[in-house]
Amino acid sequence: MNGEVTLSVSEFVALFNQTMEFSFNNISITGELANFRVSKNRWVYFDLKDDNSTLKFFGNVYQLPGPLEEGMMLKVRGLPLLHNLYGFSVNVMNIQPAGEGSIKKAADLLKAKLEKEGLFDPERKRPLPYPPERIALITSRQSAAYADFIKVLNARWKGVEVDLADVQVQGEISPAQITAAIEQVNGLADPPEVIVLIRGGGSAEDLASFSTEQVTRAVAASRVPTLVAIGHEVDISLAELAADMRASTPSNAAELLVPDIKHVRIELESAHNHLLRAVVHHNDVIRASVSHSKHYLENVLSAVMQREKQALAGHLNLLDAFNPDNILRRGYSIVRDKAGNIIRSDKNVYVDDIVKVKLANGGFEATVKGKI
């Protein structure tokens, strides 16, 4: 503009801000964090500086990716604003740790904080249904992680319903999307049995979303059990620490989630054989038991019979002693009167009575001559 323009203070401020919005519409600034403070548990004030300059920033606590420390390198997207009263600062829209060092530092700080709260306690971890019938898969549909997971799942098992939530797995909006997906699945009237959250390898910056406070808390708070596999790194993301189960890679996640159908088929065949063997075994046991019982009964019967025979023989011997023939054979005789009655006493015997005398062999009639 040529020529002089005169504006009121407020007009200048308005015009200045309009110009800022137009020129710095989508700008991110990287610098070292300094003078960080939180006011009323809501407002956040800090500076970013480099060797030559310092810039003021203003934001709110919900924009913090996690605990921050003086000296950390941050990347902040914001809008420069000249406040009508409080002067110039950059209004924060997004804060992320910048550079591997800061990313690691931020994760360490957050890990310590959440560990103290008990989010990573082993006691919190729930077992996953095995195998699950229905899962939610939260990942980027275009990614190799998705392809790998599905490939291994299809090779290993059948009958799984997969509800896919396609989200950004890196970048600024990634933490919000992942969190929203986890919360949405938890909010379903008929939720799946497991949430599988996966992402392939990448740089520390690529994986940073999975170590933000927002995502880590969402995983920890999920009522649906979670299986998380992030990258191929040695360093474990915080979302993995908060999960019910962790896998080393997306493929490994599928291996932990479902059995291998080949092994299960063999197991079923073995079960089939086992059933047969169990019945045969039972038959043998019962047969042996019956045979044993049979022998036992035979023995008992035999002993009883022996005993009875002996008793019987005893009785017979006893009876034998009373056999009249045996008595006569000893030399006794039986004397009967005329009427045929046996005479035992000489009281009713008179001279000239006719008596019959029976001997062991034969007998004779006799006349009584007199008493003895």
Added chain:
Amino acid sequence: MGKPEDKRSYRAIKAELDDVMLNLQSEDLDVDEAIELFNKGQKLVKELENYLSEAENTIKQIKAKYE
């Protein structure tokens, strides 16, 4: 779960089979019980084999815009 009632989950069938196998270990089964368990076990094994040969994995994308 939105499934037809007669389609049981793999887990449920397997649990029943494990139960049968466990009961067969028992020493004081009589012949009738053993045969009954055997038949039940055979039926369950068949049911599991059918499941594995007929079931399919399905993928359905959740329609939602996440912000």
